[in-house]
Amino acid sequence: MSLITRATTELAASGIEDARREARLLLEIAFGMTTGWQLGHGDSVIAEPDLFLSLVARRTRGEPVAYLAGKQGFWTLDLAVSADTLIPRADTETLIETLLAHRPQREAVRSVLDLGTGTGCLLLAALSEYPHATGIGVDRIPAATALAAANARTNGLAERCSFIVSRWDDAISGRFDVVLSNPPYIPGCDIPDLMRDVIDYEPLSALDGGADGLDDYRVLMPALTRLLAPGGLAVFEIGIGQDKTVPELGRSAGLRVADIRSDLGGHPRAVVFTL
Structure with a gap:
């Protein structure tokens, strides 16, 4: 055999x-x-x-192939992965596609904030498309920020970004042209139904969004009012069935919903907020 x-x-x-x-x-x-x-x-x-x-x-x-390989492709980048971070998904690339659709001029973006950076995939993909931009990635897990920094070095972007250990925006000051985030959004009761590759190996803290999946959006929506620069935009990932609840949380915080875009599977995936 x-x-x-x-x-x-x-x-x-x-x-x-x-x-x-x-x-x-x-x-x-x-x-x-x-x-x-x-x-x-x-x-x-x-x-x-x-x-x-x-x-x-x-x-x-059940160990995911990406962990066995130690890497995962995202956008045009090759990223190291570890059990301290979620494996970047193709659905999340929808956020970068959405950002490019709203900011097609590459000179238009000079500062990017990535909240819950994980591998750094969103921040690094954005910086790869906007050559004049610098950025900050935030994660509460030190091992995640260390991995993201290593990915920045591997992809030749280290001089244009830094990574901070913080709970969301607690350690952040200033305003940004772009804010990106893929926060935990799976309702706690749905966690046991995830594929075994996910629940046995990927960090559940990056998946569990509380009882209704919206806990972190309730924190982040009000924060955007002080983080966005005039004329800036935020692009947030959402889960299936959250295309009404998350935009409403943004509106309640004083934000405008500029767009909602779907992933390749036809599910609403990226919400654009502006001041």
Whole structure:
């Protein structure tokens, strides 16, 4: 039995969908063998398969592929990931698409604040698109800000940003052209229903938004009135079914809802606020 067949069988038995594709991906992570190379050469040349088999075993227990690889692509960036941060999702790229739609002139943005920065994905993606901008990323977890700073260095953006350990905006002064945030927004009662890859490995503090999923929006909406510069905008991620409640929280805080945009799945995902 080939290694790929063995791994496919083990992954499928543990409930992993598209097990053969994942087996080939894990072989690439372990040895750098692309799928094309594997199809042309097979896996018979692998003399010491222990690393590959250990990755397969971890994946059968539900550990996300991004953690096994130690990295995840986001926008045009390659970002290191760890169990201290959420894995960046394609849905979150909707925030960057929305920002670019509202600020197409690359000279128009000079300052960016990212609240709950995690890997730094939103801040670093924004800085990659706005070459004259500088930014600050905030996270309450020191290991997250350290990882984000490392990602900034890896992507050549370290000189244009800094990272602060703080609870939301507590340590922030000044006003910003752009404020970005993907706060926790999953209602606490829905946490047990998440995929095991998520609840067993990703930080629940970055997911749990309280009883109705809105706890952190209630803190952040009033804060935007002092954080946004004149003419500035905030782009916030929201969860499914929150396209009415989150905008209403913003309006109640004195903000204007300028736009609501959907992700590729058709779900409202990004809300734009202005003063």
